[in-house]
Amino acid sequence: MTKRSLLQELAKNFVPPNLLNLVPKGFEVIGGIAILNLPRELEEHKFEIAEALLNYLKPRIRLVVRRSSPARDPERVHSYEVLAGSGGFETLHRESGCTFKVDVSKVFFTSRLQYERLRIANLVKPGETIINMFAGVGPFSIVIAKKVPGVKVYSIDINPEAYKLMVENVKLNKVEDKVIPLLGDAGEVIDQYDLKGIADRVLMPSPEHAINYLSKAVEALKVKGVVHYYDVACQVKSLNDHLTSRISSILNGAGIKWEVRTIRVIRSVAPLKIYLCADVHLDKGLKLIAKQPF
Ligand SMILES: C[S@@+](CC[C@H](N)C(=O)[O-])C[C@H]1O[C@@H](n2cnc3c(N)ncnc32)[C@H](O)[C@@H]1O
Structure with a gap:
């Protein structure tokens, strides 16, 4: 017999045995909120499953919800159905010694990128x-x-709610001297604040938008630098081929040397679809006039 997950153990008292393997193996936790991903077949048992989970995880978890719509573009915000508990969608999430205030009904946030955030932070050198x-x-x-130490991070988002929370989070974590929140479309903000040719590293953690902004990311880099490019790829194809055709369609012909040094598979997001990050090292080989960032 295969080992049952916590949720399956909790559900076995009211979910019929033939549906038990449809009970998800895991769930996401953001601060005091647990997010379940329940299939339609479990509709009539959703409240019982959520209540059982809440009772098991109280007081650390105070609300159990289910995503009720696909992410809305461009902000990637989900809608939620409350299944158990109370207290609203705003919560404080702790990770890697930092605290993030999040309202899951107004902004995109996932706790599943904790390792990826640490991985990127470990690549950054002092003063970048x-x-x-x-x-x-x-x-x-x-x-x-x-x-x-010594970094400066220009931090852009188009969602005014995300921007507001980012400003609060920067204060909450006492990094006002290092993180500069900026509101707007990433491409327009880079132009507006003249952030061209200033970056050692550009992060593009949005697989839905990264490809369309890749040339702008390269404009923002110094002569040499790194772009962390996020994408979704089909699992059955070679990841190298996928990335080569995507990236070369934007960068080849522009006289830029580039090399994908690392591909990190983050997780699968749909059957045969994976979410990945490519660490792309670039050399523009151009003589850029050094600009003074503000
Ligand atoms: C997948 S989320 C990633 C958020 C964040 N990096 C994280 O890990 O929580 C993508 C973010 O990009 C923002 N966004 C979408 N289009 C944008 C654009 N054109 N310029 C700037 N931000 C944009 C969305 O509002 C959203 O917050």
Whole structure:
């Protein structure tokens, strides 16, 4: 017999045995909120499952919800159905020695990127200038700022709610001297604040938008630098081929040397679809006039 997950153990008293394997193996926790991903077949048992989970995890968890719509573009915000508990969608999430205030009904946030945020922070060298083009409430930027001395992170998001929370989170984590929150479209903000040719590293943690902003990310880099490019790829194809065709369609012909040094598979997001990050090292080989970032 296969080992049952916590949720399956809790559900076995009221979910019929033939449906028990449809009970998810895991769930996401953001601060005091647990997020379940229940299939339609479990509709009539959803409240019982959520109540059982809440009772088991109280008081650490005070609300159990289910995502009720796909993420809305461009902000990638989900809608939620409350299944058990109370207290609203705003919560404080702790990770890697940082605290993030999040309202899951107004902004995108996932706790599943904790390792990825640490991985990127561990690559950053003291004193680097970084641009985070899709910063959300600031988790990548703030983890880097907390861990690496002397960095400056320009942190952009188009969602005014995410920007507001990012400003709060920067204060909450006491990194006001290192993280600069900026509101707007990443491409327009880079132009507006003249952030071209200033970055050692550009983060693009939005697989839905990264490809369309890749040439802008390269403009923002110094002569040499790194772009952390996020994408979704089909599992059955070679990841190298996928990335080569995507990236070369934007960068080849521009006289830029580039090399994918690392591909990190983050997780699967749909059957045969994986979410990945490519660490792309670039050499523009151009003589850029050094600009003074503000
Ligand atoms: C997948 S979320 C990632 C958020 C954040 N990096 C995190 O890990 O929590 C993508 C973010 O990009 C923002 N976004 C979408 N289009 C944008 C654009 N054109 N310019 C700047 N931000 C954008 C969304 O509002 C959202 O917060």
